[in-house]
Amino acid sequence: MxxxxxxxxxxxxxxxxxxxxxxxxxxxxxxxxxxxxxxxxxxxxxxxxxxxxxxxxxxxxxxxxxxxxxxxxxxxxxxxxxxxxxxxxDPLTWITAYLLLFLALEDWHSESIHADILIPGIIYLFISNWGDLKILTTCAILIISLFLVYYRQVMGSGDIPVLVLLALTTTSQSFSLTLLLASISGLLYLMTHHARRLPFVPFLYFGWLGAILFEKIIIFNSL
Ligand SMILES: [Zn+2]
Incomplete structure (x- = not known):
């Protein structure tokens, strides 16, 4: 029931x-x-x-x-x-899944997102994880993202809060796998659709889901 x-x-x-x-x-x-x-x-x-x-x-x-x-x-x-x-x-992962679903649908349709809805959660996670090695990794990802958005201009500014949230809510292995899956699926999309640009959040969402489910199934089977 x-x-x-x-x-x-x-x-x-x-x-x-x-x-x-x-x-x-x-x-x-x-x-x-x-x-x-x-x-x-x-x-x-x-x-x-x-x-x-x-x-x-x-x-x-x-x-x-x-x-x-x-x-x-x-x-x-x-x-x-x-x-x-x-x-x-897993409440944190569960809430993240719904937030990312909304943003992925928004990005897919209009190539812009209301990423500011993630800010309260990011602030909370920053404070609650303060002192953890994860904060250092997140800051490195934030600096690289700022460089890619404002200097190289190869990413949208809405991708930054999404990447920061993923860095704060996943292990470093899951985050790396997320980026790998998102990049491979994004490249396949660009090649098969002969497109020059793509909304990245849906691919990040896909990569994150793949990484999270892979991690949970591996842990479950190893118990
Ligand atoms: Zn009708």
Whole structure:
């Protein structure tokens, strides 16, 4: 029963984060109370808002105007629910996963993010980890990031808080693996899409998830 409640909670949270990202990306105030179709403006009923199921049953179409918003919502909600439920026992990683999901969706859509939502958490982690070797590593990453953003201009300024947060919440091995996976997947994207630039946060998110899940599975299997 407890596991079922955790799954339902995570399904609702993933759906809510995706809805918030959609609203921000479409310049709609996040405190508009009722959900509605972005195409026809029709208010959605409760059965249009069931995570995963609603998108599957309607095959990713609005029931009112038949606009195809995409069945990929169901896939993302499903994968997000599994990952969120798996990470639920580790609150810091769990919260980081939802913050990064929101920022990754935002970056993918508009190539700019509200990275300032990470600042309170970063300040808290800086204070609570003060004296730890992790602070030294984080400062080195911060200096390198500032150099890459403001001198070489090869990264966006929004990437800095994300990198700092990841440095503060992961082990040095996981952080290195995160950067490796993010860079490889980003390069593959650039090559296959013949693009010259890419939103980096989604790839950092992907790399971080890969590193975290790899670390947790390795630790679990070694116990
Ligand atoms: Zn519609």
């Amino acid at each position: 407890e596991n079922l409640l955790i799954i339902i909670l995570n399904a609702v949270l993933v759906s809510t984060v995706m809805c918030l990202a959609d609203r921000v990306n479409n310049h709609i105030h996040i405190f508009v109370k009722r959900s509605f179709c972005m195409q026809c403006g029709h208010f959605l009923r409760w059965f249009d808002l069931i995570p995963i199921l609603s998108a599957v049953l309607t095959r990713g179409r609005c029931r009112y105007c038949h606009n195809h918003y995409g069945v990929h919502y169901a896939y993302l909600e499903f994968i997000g629910t599994i990952i969120g439920s798996y990470l639920f026992s």
